Amino acid sequence: MTAPLDGLLVADFSRVLAGPFATMYLADLGATVVKVERPGGGDDTRAWGPPWTEHTSSYFESVNRSKLGLTLDLGDPADLALARELAARADVLVENFRSGTMQRLGLGFEQVRVGDASVGRPANPGIVYASITGYGSGAGAALPGYDFVVQAVGGLMSITGDPAGPAQKVGVALVDVLTGKDAVIGILAAIAGRARTGQGAHVEVDLLSSLLGALVNQASGYLATGTPPRRMGNRHPSIAPYETLACADGEIAVACGNDGQFRRLAAAVGLPALGDDPAYATNGDRVAHRDALAAALEARLREAPVAHWDALLREAGVPAGPVGDLGSAFRLAASLGLEPTYAARPGHVAQVRNPVRLSGHDPGPGMPPPRLGEHDALVRGWLTGSDRSLAGLALDLTEC
Numbered sequence: 123m124t125a126p127l128d129g130l131l132v133a134d135f136s137r138v139l140a141g142p143f144a145t146m147y148l149a150d151l152g153a154t155v156v157k158v159e160r161p162g163g164g165d166d167t168r169a170w171g172p173p174w175t176e177h178t179s180s181y182f183e184s185v186n187r188s189k190l191g192l193t194l195d196l197g198d199p200a201d202l203a204l205a206r207e208l209a210a211r212a213d214v215l216v217e218n219f220r221s222g223t224m225q226r227l228g229l230g231f232e233q234v235r236v237g238d239a240s241v242g243r244p245a246n247p248g249i250v251y252a253s254i255t256g257y258g259s260g261a262g263a264a265l266p267g268y269d270f271v272v273q274a275v276g277g278l279m280s281i282t283g284d285p286a287g288p289a290q291k292v293g294v295a296l297v298d299v300l301t302g303k304d305a306v307i308g309i310l311a312a313i314a315g316r317a318r319t320g321q322g323a324h325v326e327v328d329l330l331s332s333l334l335g336a337l338v339n340q341a342s343g344y345l346a347t348g349t350p351p352r353r354m355g356n357r358h359p360s361i362a363p364y365e366t367l368a369c370a371d372g373e374i375a376v377a378c379g380n381d382g383q384f385r386r387l388a389a390a391v392g393l394p395a396l397g398d399d400p401a402y403a404t405n406g407d408r409v410a411h412r413d414a415l416a417a418a419l420e421a422r423l424r425e426a427p428v429a430h431w432d433a434l435l436r437e438a439g440v441p442a443g444p445v446g447d448l449g450s451a452f453r454l455a456a457s458l459g460l461e462p463t464y465a466a467r468p469g470h471v472a473q474v475r476n477p478v479r480l481s482g483h484d485p486g487p488g489m490p491p492p493r494l495g496e497h498d499a500l501v502r503g504w505l506t507g508s509d510r511s512l513a514g515l516a517l518d519l520t521e522c
Contacts, residue, residue, distance in 0.1 A: 126151050134157045135219070138165065155190065156189070157192065159191065165186070191498075204506070205229060214251075214252065221263035234246050269297045281340055285355055308325035360409065362412040367416065369431055370424055374423065380405070383439070390438035391423065391435075464488075
């Protein structure tokens, strides 16, 4: 089966995480992605290590597979002309420069859409142009967008961590990842719209809005009450027991989403009286008495190791699992047949599998992340040639 986005050309003028993450998703779905980097240093994340791979940083390699690597100095007139030609040929353009930068370079949405006959650059009315910023293109345009800072000012840190401790960030740049996924959603929606109208669109996403949109029940709870939620450690504000509980040798995560699951939990750990106690009859009751409930459960769970309780709770149909690390997470996914990684190519580390599965299309490992300027000759030759079809950029991925 032909890949869903086969024949689509993406000009990737983004760097760091949110933009490259989005364009890698498009590449996994079959698009031809040309990643533009500055000569010499390239994407900032090439220097973000350790850990290092044989070629660059593992950070860079995590979000840049299956892309053609092109170096362009946008301060050089000849290279800028090639950048404009790439934009004129592209179906999708993704950028995360500060607001106004692309316009100054003649690469803004309207400039690409309308073209410039005086310099022989054709109009590209179908361009789907995605801009990723920290705080939008209005009053927040001048503010630099970094995931860590947005986690702080956007409230995520205020609900993450121990209630008695300091504010904590999430253990990965989650806001960048969420924003990248929002960008993909917007791009695919604009492509669907273009199929009907022939016209492209300007897709705008920003880190702060993506974070607020992802806070779901916490954000809704604030809007309903006017009271900001607080840090609760691993507890849930609206469900109990829905937290980590101490066992003899570690912690187990327990998530009882309804009364039936709670009664099965109580029976499985040998405390059936808890399931019949009026104080814990409904979720609301359990939330009101969560401290006493957690203490009663932990008193029992501390009598045996995590593995013992994990097996019992699985057999009882109670959502639960040990608190593991990334090693155990990958092993679990593999044991369930989820094939969580793509095998490493010679000289490259393994890649995390794209989580989206489409019948008839397996994204496969694609090409390894490009070395800086790896495909300069190929892409520059195509941009200066008269053949605008993507055939000139085709590579045999099995040989890369």
